[in-house]
Structures are given as structure tokens and as C-alpha cells.
Amino acid sequence: MAKKALIFSLAYYPHLVGGAEVSVKEITDRIGDVEFDMVTLYAGSSRFERIGNVNVYRVGPKIRVTGSTLPHISYFVKFQYVFFAFIKSLLLHKQRQYDFIWSIMASYNAFSALFFKWIHTKVPFLLNLQEGDSVEHIRKALGAMHPLYLQIFKKADYIHALSHFLEDYGKEMGASCPSEVVPNGVNFKFFSTIPTQGQIKALHHELGIDPFDTVLITTSRLVQKNAVADIIDSLTHLPTSVKLVILGIGPLEKMLKEKTVLLGLDNRVRFVGFVPHREMPLYLHSANIFIRPSLSEGFGISFVEAMATGLPVIATPVGGIPDFLKDGITGLFCKSEDPASIAEKVDLLMKDQELRESIIENARAMVKEKYDWNLIVGQMKGIFARL
Numbered sequence: 539m540a541k542k543a544l545i546f547s548l549a550y551y552p553h554l555v556g557g558a559e560v561s562v563k564e565i566t567d568r569i570g571d572v573e574f575d576m577v578t579l580y581a582g583s584s585r586f587e588r589i590g591n592v593n594v595y596r597v598g599p600k601i602r603v604t605g606s607t608l609p610h611i612s613y614f615v616k617f618q619y620v621f622f623a624f625i626k627s628l629l630l631h632k633q634r635q636y637d638f639i640w641s642i643m644a645s646y647n648a649f650s651a652l653f654f655k656w657i658h659t660k661v662p663f664l665l666n667l668q669e670g671d672s673v674e675h676i677r678k679a680l681g682a683m684h685p686l687y688l689q690i691f692k693k694a695d696y697i698h699a700l701s702h703f704l705e706d707y708g709k710e711m712g713a714s715c716p717s718e719v720v721p722n723g724v725n726f727k728f729f730s731t732i733p734t735q736g737q738i739k740a741l742h743h744e745l746g747i748d749p750f751d752t753v754l755i756t757t758s759r760l761v762q763k764n765a766v767a768d769i770i771d772s773l774t775h776l777p778t779s780v781k782l783v784i785l786g787i788g789p790l791e792k793m794l795k796e797k798t799v800l801l802g803l804d805n806r807v808r809f810v811g812f813v814p815h816r817e818m819p820l821y822l823h824s825a826n827i828f829i830r831p832s833l834s835e836g837f838g839i840s841f842v843e844a845m846a847t848g849l850p851v852i853a854t855p856v857g858g859i860p861d862f863l864k865d866g867i868t869g870l871f872c873k874s875e876d877p878a879s880i881a882e883k884v885d886l887l888m889k890d891q892e893l894r895e896s897i898i899e900n901a902r903a904m905v906k907e908k909y910d911w912n913l914i915v916g917q918m919k920g921i922f923a924r925l
Contacts, residue, residue: 541637541922544627545576546647546654548611548619551589553581553601557839558642558668560815561722566591568915572922575630577623577650579611595630597622616646623650631658638662638925641690643669644711648690655693662925665694665713667704668722669836688712698921700837701858707836718921721861722839723911729846730902733820741824745783745808752780752888755825755849757818757840760788765831765854767794768877773803775881780888782807785821822847827887831872831880835859842909845869845901850894852883862908866893868901 550559566574567590580596587594598618601611627639627650639661641651648665655663669676680687688711691697697717699705705717747753758764767790769782784794784807791809798807813821822828828844828851835857842862844851851869853859863869870886873879887894 540571540573542573542634543575543922544630544634544636544639544654545574545592545642546623546627546639546651547576547578547642548616548645548647549581550576550578550592550594555815557722558666561668561839562642563590563592564723564725564911565915565918568911569919569922573634575634575636577626577630578647579615579619595626597626620646620649620653623647624653627651627654628657631661636661638664638922640664640666642666644687644690645669649686652686652690652693662695663693664696664698664921664925665690665708666698666700667708667836668700669704669707696921696925698918701861703858703861704836716924718917719861720914720917720921721837721909722842723914724839724842724846724905724909726846726906726910729819729822729843730848731819733823737820738824741820745781745810745824746805747781747783747808747824748779750779752777752827752884753783753825754780754827754829754884755783755785755821755844756828756830757785757813757821757844758830759786760784760790760794762790763833763835765833765875766790767797768831768875768880769829770794770798770801770803770807771877772880772884773806774801775878776884778806780806780884783810783821783825784808785810785813785818787812818843819847822849825849827852827884829853829880829884831874831876832856832859833874837861841869842905846905846909848898848902850887850897851901852880852887862904867897868904869897 574592576592576594580598581601585596639651641648677684691708691711691713694713694715696715697708697713699719700721702719705719708717756769760766798804822844828849831854837858841851852872853863854874855871865871870883872883
């Protein structure tokens with residue numbers, strides 16, 4: 539008899555899609571002996587729909603999505619979700635009798651899971667950790683709700699963390715339950731398949747990139763922790779033939795564009811905006827180096843996806859990044875908040891072809907060996923069985 543699981547997730551397909559949502563779909567699509575239901579925000583075409591192997595129930599006010607632009611979700615809407623998701627979970631459990639609940643990240647949806655756990659104490663609570671924000675940022679954002687936030691960790695029966703850094707974070711927050719590190723996986727075939735030369739040339743023409751340019755790329759939310767401003771500043775230390783392509787949106791977009799103009803770099807920096815996950819490989823294959831000099835990072839699936847495409851990666855040794863990036867072997871570390879250090883590493887990859895090829899080969903081999911989705915799903919099945 540199949541187990542029944544209820545997933546609490548603030549966002550999900552088809553519109554609100556990030557690394558966490560991709561991982562849930564990749565995992566659930568590959569597991570046939572668990573019946574998955576989910577309570578998420580109302581951003582689809584109806585209150586209920588079947589997506590892959592998940593029955594998706596949407597609660598709260600409808601979020602309007604225009605074109606391919608992800609909307610900003612207000613705190614008010616998120617608080618509404620907490621209440622409506624909790625009520626919906628009780629109604630669903632009465633009908634379905636879940637074998638376990640699964641919260642995707644310790645975010646607002648985890649409060650709904652916590653409230654459910656308080657009432658249904660015997661239903662195991664699996665907490666997934668893949669937060670990228672720093673402890674200080676989370677504490678400041680929660681304010682007076684921080685004591686309640688700590689209860690999420692204390693009431694969890696099992697923690698699935700994407701990195702050793704996040705596993706330690708869970709313990710710091712008061713978790714005493716068993717925990718396990720299982721990273722997100724990568725669809726290696728999807729990311730490693732090389733687009734046609736025609737597709738790459740068309741994109742270069744669209745972005746104003748010349749054949750002899752060196753293209754740096756970053757894919758990230760435009761927020762403080764991802765330090766995109768430092769990448770822009772690093773261009774002042776590099777030849778004019780080095781261009782930067784920025785994929786992503788966020789609250790710092792206006793400031794970053796103004797900075798680019800003030801530095802006289804508007805002809806070298808391309809702000810592409812939001813790009814659907816399915817289109818990422820084309821942009822990555824059209825670049826030469828991937829960079830994200832993060833100030834904090836829970837895991838960072840974008841780095842591993844870039845490695846799968848054959849891009850050498852420059853990153854900072856923070857959070858969960860050292861789990862997969864070994865300096866000089868599978869990538870290069872630069873210093874945090876140091877544009878000159880970024881430029882130094884870019885220059886090294888431009889000049890040392892042997893090092894570049896070695897890093898690319900080692901990183902791709904690591905991704906195939908450790909981050910294949912079938913391997914990840916096997917580990918997740920083990921967790922579900924222990925619940």
C-alpha cells in the first residue's frame with residue numbers, strides 16, 4: 539500500500555519556480571510508491587491541478603502572473619498562506635490520513651506544517667533545509683516570530699539538509715532529531731547537451747557579444763547576498779573584451795543598473811531578467827565563466843548546473859559551497875566582497891588553458907558521479923522509508 543505524504547511549499551509550478559521547486563518535481567516524478575499532495579499559493583490556473591506526480595491544492599488570494607515575470611509576494615500574502623494552508627492541511631488529512639508531512643524549507647510554509655504537527659503529533663514531520671540567506675538575515679526578517687521559528691526545528695522528526703552547513707544550521711536552531719545531507723541533483727543530460735552554433739550565435743547577436751569576447755555569466759536573485767555588484771565592479775579590473783550577462787530579477791535591479799551606467803560599463807553588462815529554467819542551458823553554453831561571489835549560500839544548485847554545462851566556476855568559500863567546489867580542482871575560490879579577487883580569478887582562467895580544462899573535466903565528472911537525480915532519489919526514498 540502506497541504511503542501518503544503532504545508537502546507544504548510556498549511556491550510551485552507552473553509560475554513560481556526556483557531551485558527548490560525543481561528539486562521537488564524531480565524527486566516526486568521519480569517515486570511511484572508514495573502519493574504526494576501539496577498545499578501551495580494560488581498562482582496556477584485553478585485551485586486544484588495535477589502536476590507530474592503531485593496533487594496540487596492552491597490556497598489564499600490568486601497571484602497574478604504577467605508573461606514570464608515572477609511577481610513579488612508580499613508578507614501579507616505569505617501570512618495568509620500560513621493560515622489557509624494550515625486549515626487546508628487539516629481538511630485533507632481528515633480525508634487522506636497522511637503517513638508524513640514534508641516542509642520545503644523552514645519558511646512560512648513550515649509554520650503551517652508546525653501547526654499541523656502540534657495537532658497531529660503522531661504524523662512524522664520531515665523538514666527540508668535549503669535556505670541561502672545568512673542567519674543574521676533570517677533572524678532580522680523574523681523579528682518577534684523568531685521563538686516560533688525555533689519550534690519548527692524542535693518539532694521536526696527528521697531533517698533533510700542540502701549541505702553540511704545547513705545540517706549544522708538545523709542543530710544550531712535547536713533540532714535534536716536525526717538529520718541527513720542529500721543535495722539537490724542536476725539533470726546532467728539536459729544541461730550538458732550543447733545547443734547548435736546557430737542558437738549560440740543568435741543569442742550572442744541579441745546580447746551584443748562579439749566572437750572574441752570573454753563572457754561571464756551569473757544566474758541569481760538580485761539581492762545583497764549574491765553580491766552581483768562585486769562582479770560588476772570586477773569588470774573595471776578586466777579588459778574591455780570581458781562582458782557580463784546577468785540572469786535574474788530582484789529588489790537590487792535598479793541600483794545595479796544605475797551602478798553599471800555610473801561606471802561606464804553599460805556596453806559590457808547585459809541584464810537579461812527572468813529566464814525560465816528550461817532556457818538556462820542555452821545561456822550557460824553561450825558563456826565562458828560562471829561567477830557568483832555569494833556572501834551566504836545554503837547549497838547553490840546554480841553552481842552545479844553551470845558545472846554540468848562545462849563552465850568553470852568562480853565562487854566564495856561560504857555556506858554549502860565547499861561541499862562541491864574544491865579550489866583549483868572543481869572550481870576557483872575568490873575572496874568575499876573583493877572585486878579585484880574576482881578579476882584575478884577570471885584572468886587566471888583566461889590565461890591558463892590547462893587549469894581551465896582540468897577544472898571543467900573534474901567538475902563535470904563530479905556532477906555525474908554525485909549529483910545524478912536517480913542517485914538523489916534513492917537517498918530520498920531511504921528517508922521516506924525511515925519516516
